[in-house]
Amino acid sequence: MNNHYYLYLLAAVLAIYAVRALPMTLIRRDIKSPFIRSFLHYVPYVTLAVMTFPAILSATGSTLSAAVGFVTAVVLAYVDGNLFRVAIGACVMVYLAEFFCI
DSSP, X not given: OOHHHHHHHHHHHHHHHHHHHHHHHHOOSOOXXXXXXXXXXXXXXXXXXXXXXXXXXXXXXXXXXHHHHHHHHHHHHHHTOOHHHHHHHHHHHHHHHHHHHO
């Protein structure tokens, strides 16, 4: 095995450790700023969206059917909010878009 893999693994471990451990060690008091508190509140949601959106567009055979499924999921989530129905609806629309359009 090439030694570069161990270097990459060490860099990943250090980066993850720094992101998780440094805030706990450097910030000892409660955060009073409403701006920073609201910013930190939305970080997990934004991170999840940034990681999920490119995967949505590349998960199907074409970008068009992926976009149809994404728009369907957003509309169903806004209207209903039930995760099971949103997932099933998006899958059905992707299937129909793949079947009829491509």
